[in-house]
Amino acid sequence: MDITVRLSAGLAQGIGQPRLQLTLAEAATMADLYAWLRDRYPDLAPQIDTAIPVIAGRHVPMTTPLTPNTEVALLLPVSGGL
DSSP states (O other): OOOEEEEEEHHHHHTTEEEEEOOTTTOHHHHHHHHHHHOOOOGGHHHHHEEEEETTEEOTTTOOOOOTEEEEEEEEEEEEEO
């Protein structure tokens, strides 16, 4: 199945593009997506592992099954302030 992944700025910089189009197995879950990304971008594995998965504006668990044409946003946590 085809999936679109929108990457936060830190991940996009490391991968070299803000969006990925990829194909996963029909029964893939969010965990499978993370495994796919870690396999292809091992230098970014620590950042990938801390990314927060969001579908349709909602944080989703790693067990979430993906459906065809899903758009997943991977957001890196931020900290700071005054």
